[in-house]
Each structure stands twice: as structure tokens, then as C-alpha cells.
Amino acid sequence: MKNLAIVGIGYWGKKLVSEFSKIANIKFCCSQGNPSNINWLHRNYPKVNFCKNFQDILDDSTIDGIVIASPIDTHFEYALKSLKSKKHVFIEKPISTNKKQGQTLLKIARKNNLEIFVGHIFLYHPVLSKLKKLMKKEKINSIYLGWHRFGPFKEKLSLDLLSHYIIILKEFFNQPKKLIVKSKIGCVTNCDILSLNVEFPKKLNCIIELNRVSSYKQREIIIKSNKNLYKWQDDFLLKFSKKDGIFKKYFSTSLFPLQIECKKFLKNMALKEKNYSNTEKSIQAVSIIQNL
Numbered sequence: 001m002k003n004l005a006i007v008g009i010g011y012w013g014k015k016l017v018s019e020f021s022k023i024a025n026i027k028f029c030c031s032q033g034n035p036s037n038i039n040w041l042h043r044n045y046p047k048v049n050f051c052k053n054f055q056d057i058l059d060d061s062t063i064d065g066i067v068i069a070s071p072i073d074t075h076f077e078y079a080l081k082s083l084k085s086k087k088h089v090f091i092e093k094p095i096s097t098n099k100k101q102g103q104t105l106l107k108i109a110r111k112n113n114l115e116i117f118v119g120h121i122f123l124y125h126p127v128l129s130k131l132k133k134l135m136k137k138e139k140i141n142s143i144y145l146g147w148h149r150f151g152p153f154k155e156k157l158s159l160d161l162l163s164h165y166i167i168i169l170k171e172f173f174n175q176p177k178k179l180i181v182k183s184k185i186g187c188v189t190n191c192d193i194l195s196l197n198v199e200f201p202k203k204l205n206c207i208i209e210l211n212r213v214s215s216y217k218q219r220e221i222i223i224k225s226n227k228n229l230y231k232w233q234d235d236f237l238l239k240f241s242k243k244d245g246i247f248k249k250y251f252s253t254s255l256f257p258l259q260i261e262c263k264k265f266l267k268n269m270a271l272k273e274k275n276y277s278n279t280e281k282s283i284q285a286v287s288i289i290q291n292l
Helices: 011-020 035-044 054-058 072-084 099-111 126-134 157-172 257-269 277-289
Strands: 003-007 025-030 049-051 065-068 088-092 116-119 140-150 178-185 193-199 205-211 213-225 229-233 236-241 246-251
Touching (some): 003 054, 011 025, 025 054, 054 072, 065 072, 065 257, 072 088, 072 099, 088 257, 099 277, 116 257, 126 157, 126 236, 157 193, 157 205
Parallel strands (some): 065 088
Antiparallel strands (some): 140 213, 193 205
16 A cells, blocks of 8 residues: 655645545645644544654655645645655646746656646546547537635635636647636635636637635536537536426436546556656646736
8 A cells, every 4th residue: 555645634635635545545644733634633534643844754765655735836846845755746736836837847757757646636527528428429619617606715716716627628629729818806815706718729619707706606617519508517417408498417426536536646656657648738727827
């Protein structure tokens, strides 16, 4: 069983601790020392060691991989030190705050034949896999990607939420040609509501709307093809019934994307020849949104 260390035990870090603990040995969790997070760790995972000093993890030769779920602006620093210490790396999306940093990490990983895996969770969602199969027989004419929620406000909206949607779009189409900001509104931060038109080399209507000061929570992607109208809402795929005039459940799954993603990372660690397509996609996504 692989030995892992996890950096960051906030909201998403806790989920990663929970999932990885089922398939690997978590030897360390490292954070800045939020008392409630430390208490959570001791209460739920008493065998996992807590440390504040990241160097303790780097110095431990038994650690095979490091999972980074810290704030986005720390991703590069932690990943760089991990790779230089010959540790495999799992980084929560995005890989970094800019393209140059991502390329640096990939270069070091390639040189040392180390896995560098970026946690773009929707890439491993069964609904996305289903849609990609459907779109091999249908042509997408327009796509709307909307996300309403309240907070969090610590991260830049484009790096936090928009990166998810750019990576999904790249699964259907080529690299976006241009992002055009329709509106940008600051409420708690300088940008909390963002509306974009996305241009592609081929004619396609694509709109993204993000709102993190919303009174309700909803994530939806609406795809109009030459044959059907689909809605990916949360963990379900719905299909519009012309007969009844409503969306009906078309596809659902009992598989959890986070579970799939974590298993994929461990599997990739064991590969003799690494496949960096996941990392390259993340770098390309960052290059598109870094200047917004």
C-alpha cells in the first residue's frame, strides 16, 4: 500500500483524506494549524500524524506521494518542493496560477519520471463520459454552463470555478479561441459574478455564467445538439422530452468521481511510462484564464 501525505485539511482536503484513507496509507497531514481541522483529524483519523512543517514530509523517505489541497497560490511552491524531493504529486485544480509555473512542474516531473496529477474532478465524472459518447453521434450547436452558489471567497473566481468549466469544454472542443467578458461584478471581492462568451475556431454558441453570491446552489450544463437537448445538473443527466415538454432523467450513476480520481492517481504512480495528458490539459486551461 502506498504511503501518502496530504497538505491542507480544509473543506476539500477532508474529502481527500476520507477517500485516500480507503486505498492508501496516509502517514501525514500538514496544515497551518486551524484547531478545528486538527481536532477533526485526531477525532476521525487518530493514526494519521499531524505536522505544521512541510519539510518533515519531504524528509521522510517512506512517503511515495504528496496530495496538495492547500490554497491555490501555494500549489506551485508545494508541488515544486515535492517533485524535487522525488515524490509523486496530486494537486487539486488548478495546477498553478499561471502557465509558466505549470510548465516548470511538468518539466521536472518528466525529467524524474514522476506522476503529477491534477484534480480536475469533472474529468472523471460518469456523466461527462456519457455525454462524450453521445456527442460522437450528435453535433453540439450551443452550450450553456452555469454555476450558482454562495462563497467561498478566498480564491480568485476564475481559478476556482471557471477552471472547472474550461476543462470540460476542452473535452468537447478544441482549445477556446477567446474568452470575452460580458459582465464582471464585485460584491465581496472584486469579482463574484462573471458572465463570459467563449469563442472557438468553429462556430458555436457558448456562454458561461458564474455567481458565488447566489441565494441558491445549482450547477448545470445545458447542451443543445442537432438532435436533442440535454441538461447535466449536479450528478444527473437529463434529456428534454418534446412530447411532455419537460426534462426527464436520462442517466445516473452510483460511481463517485472523487473515488475514480483518487484510484487513478495511485494507478498512475505505478506506471513505468507516465501519461501527462491530464497535466497538459490543466496547464492549457490556466493559460486561457490567467489574465482574466
